[in-house]
Amino acid sequence: MPALSDTALQKLFTEARTHNAWRDQPVTDATLHQLYDLLKWGPTAANSCPLRIVFVKSAAGKEKLRPCLSPGNVDKTMAAPVTAILAWDNAFYDQLPKLFPNNLDARNWYAGKEKSIYENAFRGSSMQGGYFILAARALGLDCGPMGGFNADKVNAAFFDGSSWRANFLCNIGYGDPSGVFPRNPRLDFAEACRID
Numbered sequence: 001m002p003a004l005s006d007t008a009l010q011k012l013f014t015e016a017r018t019h020n021a022w023r024d025q026p027v028t029d030a031t032l033h034q035l036y037d038l039l040k041w042g043p044t045a046a047n048s049c050p051l052r053i054v055f056v057k058s059a060a061g062k063e064k065l066r067p068c069l070s071p072g073n074v075d076k077t078m079a080a081p082v083t084a085i086l087a088w089d090n091a092f093y094d095q096l097p098k099l100f101p102n103n104l105d106a107r108n109w110y111a112g113k114e115k116s117i118y119e120n121a122f123r124g125s126s127m128q129g130g131y132f133i134l135a136a137r138a139l140g141l142d143c144g145p146m147g148g149f150n151a152d153k154v155n156a157a158f159f160d161g162s163s164w165r166a167n168f169l170c171n172i173g174y175g176d177p178s179g180v181f182p183r184n185p186r187l188d189f190a191e192a193c194r195i196d
Helices: 006-014 029-039 059-068 071-079 092-099 114-138 151-158
Strands: 051-056 082-089 142-146 164-173
Touching: 006 114, 029 051, 029 114, 051 059, 051 114, 059 071, 059 082, 059 151, 071 142, 071 164, 082 114, 092 114, 114 142, 114 164, 151 164
Parallel strands: none
Antiparallel strands: 051 082, 082 164, 142 164
16 A cells, blocks of 8 residues: 555644634534544454544533533633544443454453453543544544543533443534644654664
8 A cells, every 4th residue: 555645644644733713614414424434444452443422513512511621621612513522432342243253252351351341442442532533634624632621520421321431522623723823842753762
């Protein structure tokens, strides 16, 4: 498979920015379906696919989310066309007979094993969250991922009585460049990597 063009790499990585302001342009449900249908192909351990997403679009949904947010995240989240609650499913292993049919015992690797459930669900949903951001950017959407929220409040408001748990939030839409901060530095290879 050939490498992506420089333009594609810029769109996904080097020129992509975290957005805090949004143009008044809706994100269609069809685009959200397309977004999921791209991100779902990213790899996870034993193809467990623990990510679950609530796309909060409605005024009522946004108001339910408002008290869960840190003060600095309220205005930009209320203004975003969509806020995705990226969560994991603590019962993800119930889908393994479908998702990992080459080993029908895979469900037993996790069932009843809280530490293994949490580690796989959190790690896998975090990886899928990265795929979510890249898929959104590939579709022309801008992203504003954030951790400034009360997970217990989100879980109570959106997942009460379910096995889903909030990982992080991501505002998505069509960004207004006026809300973009100057690019912060990143670590160089020698600071963050080694080759053994």
